[in-house]
Amino acid sequence: MPLRPDGLLTHELNPDDPHPQDHCGVFGVSAAGQEVAKLTYFGLFALQHRGQESAGIAVSNGSRIMVFKDMGLVSQVFDEPTLNSLEGNLAVGHTRYSTTGASVWGNAQPTLAAHSDGSLALCHNGNLTNTDELEALLAERIGARKVPHKKRMDSSSDTMILSALLASYEDRSLEQAALEVLPTLRGAFCLTFMDEGTLYAARDAQGIRPLSIGRLPEGGVVIASETAALDIVGAVYERDVLPGEMVVVEGEAIRSHRFAEAKPKHCLFEYVYLSRPDTILTGRRVHNMRVKIGKLLAREFPADADLVIPTPESGIPAAIGFAAGSGIPYGLGLVRNAYVGRTFIQPSNAMRQMGIRMKLNPLPDVVRGKRIVVVDDTIVRGNTQRQVVAMLRQAGAKEVHVRISAPPVEWPCFYGIDFATRDELIAPGMSIEEIAEAIGADSLGHISLDGLVKATHVDKDDLCRACFDGEYPVGPQDLPLAQLRTMPIKKNEPPKNEPLKKES
Numbered sequence: 001m002p003l004r005p006d007g008l009l010t011h012e013l014n015p016d017d018p019h020p021q022d023h024c025g026v027f028g029v030s031a032a033g034q035e036v037a038k039l040t041y042f043g044l045f046a047l048q049h050r051g052q053e054s055a056g057i058a059v060s061n062g063s064r065i066m067v068f069k070d071m072g073l074v075s076q077v078f079d080e081p082t083l084n085s086l087e088g089n090l091a092v093g094h095t096r097y098s099t100t101g102a103s104v105w106g107n108a109q110p111t112l113a114a115h116s117d118g119s120l121a122l123c124h125n126g127n128l129t130n131t132d133e134l135e136a137l138l139a140e141r142i143g144a145r146k147v148p149h150k151k152r153m154d155s156s157s158d159t160m161i162l163s164a165l166l167a168s169y170e171d172r173s174l175e176q177a178a179l180e181v182l183p184t185l186r187g188a189f190c191l192t193f194m195d196e197g198t199l200y201a202a203r204d205a206q207g208i209r210p211l212s213i214g215r216l217p218e219g220g221v222v223i224a225s226e227t228a229a230l231d232i233v234g235a236v237y238e239r240d241v242l243p244g245e246m247v248v249v250e251g252e253a254i255r256s257h258r259f260a261e262a263k264p265k266h267c268l269f270e271y272v273y274l275s276r277p278d279t280i281l282t283g284r285r286v287h288n289m290r291v292k293i294g295k296l297l298a299r300e301f302p303a304d305a306d307l308v309i310p311t312p313e314s315g316i317p318a319a320i321g322f323a324a325g326s327g328i329p330y331g332l333g334l335v336r337n338a339y340v341g342r343t344f345i346q347p348s349n350a351m352r353q354m355g356i357r358m359k360l361n362p363l364p365d366v367v368r369g370k371r372i373v374v375v376d377d378t379i380v381r382g383n384t385q386r387q388v389v390a391m392l393r394q395a396g397a398k399e400v401h402v403r404i405s406a407p408p409v410e411w412p413c414f415y416g417i418d419f420a421t422r423d424e425l426i427a428p429g430m431s432i433e434e435i436a437e438a439i440g441a442d443s444l445g446h447i448s449l450d451g452l453v454k455a456t457h458v459d460k461d462d463l464c465r466a467c468f469d470g471e472y473p474v475g476p477q478d479l480p481l482a483q484l485r486t487m488p489i490k491k492n493e494p495p496k497n498e499p500l501k502k503e504s
Helices: 036-046 080-085 131-142 158-167 174-184 227-232 268-274 286-300 316-326 349-359 383-394 432-439 449-456 481-485
Strands: 025-030 054-060 065-071 090-096 111-115 118-128 187-194 199-203 212-215 221-224 236-240 245-250 253-258 307-310 334-336 360-362 371-376 399-404 443-446
Touching: 025 036, 025 118, 025 187, 025 199, 025 245, 036 054, 036 080, 036 090, 036 221, 036 227, 054 118, 065 080, 065 118, 090 118, 090 187, 111 158, 118 158, 131 158, 131 174, 158 174, 158 187, 174 199, 174 245, 199 221, 212 227, 221 227, 221 245, 227 236, 268 286, 268 449, 286 316, 286 399, 286 449, 307 316, 316 371, 334 383, 360 383, 371 383, 383 399, 383 432, 432 443
Parallel strands: 307 371, 371 399, 399 443
Antiparallel strands: 025 090, 025 221, 054 065, 054 090, 111 118, 118 187, 187 199, 199 245, 212 221, 212 236, 245 253, 334 360
């Protein structure tokens, strides 16, 4: 694993350009006689929160695959004439933000590659942790000079390497090639891919990222990163793609292959922040789980206050739960500009800061003279909370108590979330009191890890909690955990999970 210029460990392929890692939305549809490009367009709209830097759609008419992709939001990339030109029965789509490659057109997805049976188009959500091994395997198969390496090709993403590896099996069908390649992948991956006549989807053995299957009432199969995207296109949720499973969709028929033993480690961060509140994860609505998280948070870390407000939009369900659990009235104290994207997934710190200022505005008439509890989903770098607390004080709030519906984020994610190195996080080496002082809050409380797990109704051993407790589900052969655990951080004092008031 390479080092950054400052000597710290990084999991990026290009240490000189440490962008956020891949967390994207994928979509696929097989529906004869329907406008599959438009169905994919609306599905990607529902998944826009999972990536806002580029979008793309590939469509097959049975004899050839056409791909259209560009930088920008789904609504910026596609228009009516473009969608009308993408005619066919199969489609896959992708919405992206910076992955192991840079935020450039060449890394937009779907990727397209020539295969023995024709072409393949592939969309990937997640992050592969053994890219070097895959590059070496690909070099053995096609020669080192042809490997789509970051220094020679227009794409430095792990997705391009995966596409090239699938295409390298010239004597096998895409289905056979996938069954050879998928067991070699490490890390997090949810895939939708296709050749001219068949739609495929696959999920890593840990099931870190979600992937669901639905059926259209008019006939057809839809696969999407979240069940909310199924709802938007009118598909009825049928089941999840299982961890370690590849599904093959031919028309409306679904076949299944098990390429790895299921070892569920569902991403706990999906329950807290990443997934839409109307999505179903592991059989339960995300909104309901987040409300329960808020109730448990109020029990674990109460506050003497006059009003509970959320940091919109992602803090709303937990704030509703906190108000219900504490008996403190719930209100709207911050107004969000709906046309500003999530600050969490912007690719540079300067853009994050600008996004926060543009995104939220306080309501002085609501907060003036009151002791406020502001509920948010996480503290990652502390940028949002610092500015929110400052804005509320400027608007006349008497006290500002911050409550967070996740434990302190102390470890980097290697499976597709936007914090790459430990020194980027605010929690490692700082006590809760120090963090409260750093963001300007009168008090700060995080829900406990056990409380958060309880709210999901999922067994703790079946959840990836790595960003909270450093226990990574992919083993030491894939991640140098000994080196990771000795990475330098701000201070050596570990954070403490207890609410402490800032001394006056």
